[in-house]
Amino acid sequence: xxxxxxxxxxxxxxxxxxxxxxxxxxxxxxxxxxxxxxxxxxxxxxxxxxxxxxxxxxxxxxxxxxxxxxxxxxxxxxxxxxxxxxxxxxxxxxxxxxxxxxxxxxxxxxxxxxxxxxxxxxxxxxxxxxxxxxxxxxxxxxxxxxxxxxxxxxxxxxxxxxxxxxxxxxxxxxxxxxxxxxxxxxxxxxxxxxxx
Numbered sequence: 586x587x588x589x590x591x592x593x594x595x596x597x598x599x600x601x602x603x604x605x606x607x608x609x610x611x612x613x614x615x616x617x618x619x620x621x622x623x624x625x626x627x628x629x630x631x632x633x634x635x636x637x638x639x640x641x642x643x644x645x646x647x648x649x650x651x652x653x654x655x656x657x658x659x660x661x662x663x664x665x666x667x668x669x670x671x672x673x674x675x676x677x678x679x680x681x682x683x684x685x686x687x688x689x690x691x692x693x694x695x696x697x698x699x700x701x702x703x704x705x706x707x708x709x710x711x712x713x714x715x716x717x718x719x720x721x722x723x724x725x726x727x728x729x730x731x732x733x734x735x736x737x738x739x740x741x742x743x744x745x746x747x748x749x750x751x752x753x754x755x756x757x758x759x760x761x762x763x764x765x766x767x768x769x770x771x772x773x774x775x776x777x778x779x780x781x
Contacts, residue, residue, distance in 0.1 A: 613642070700715055700759045701756040702758075703755055703756060714738040716756070719734055732753045736749050736750075
């Protein structure tokens with residue numbers, strides 16, 4: 586009985602990530618297929634091309650990225666965002682998600698996307714985090730002074746974390762991408778990290 590219990594949980598741990606990934610892909614594909622068919626059915630009639638929704642979804646995302654690369658389009662986008670940035674509760678959620686997405690933007694490079702190990706002097710303790718702010722400039726009064734940076738410490742098994750403000754000399758840069766660090770933190774660093 587004990588072996589059956591162990592086999593069940595090993596199987597569950599193997600199947601769960603795969604199943605959830607497939608399910609989310611399925612939801613995305615059915616959603617984009619439905620939208621694509623709604624747009625093109627009047628043009629092509631009953632003719633059906635499998636995968637049209639996926640192409641439509643990818644094409645729409647690329648087109649949106651191209652459009653908002655234009656400054657005039659950005660002004661229009663700010664008008665569209667106005668309700669999301671004005672209503673009290675929605676503003677907090679929308680702004681947080683937008684800032685989080687912008688942090689991972691592929692064209693944003695430099696020290697603001699640095700993965701670091703935070704080492705408190707005199708303590709045999711290390712915490713892995715992401716530098717989110719290079720200085721305290723622009724923050725309200727009341728923070729400790731000095732050459733300090735903001736470091737986000739993601740928590741395992743949940744969305745969230747803590748932001749700490751520490752002296753810059755407490756940080757040791759790590760040779761890994763932000764995506765690798767977030768993925769490793771999400772699963773409490775249980776997976777092996779291989780340098781590629």
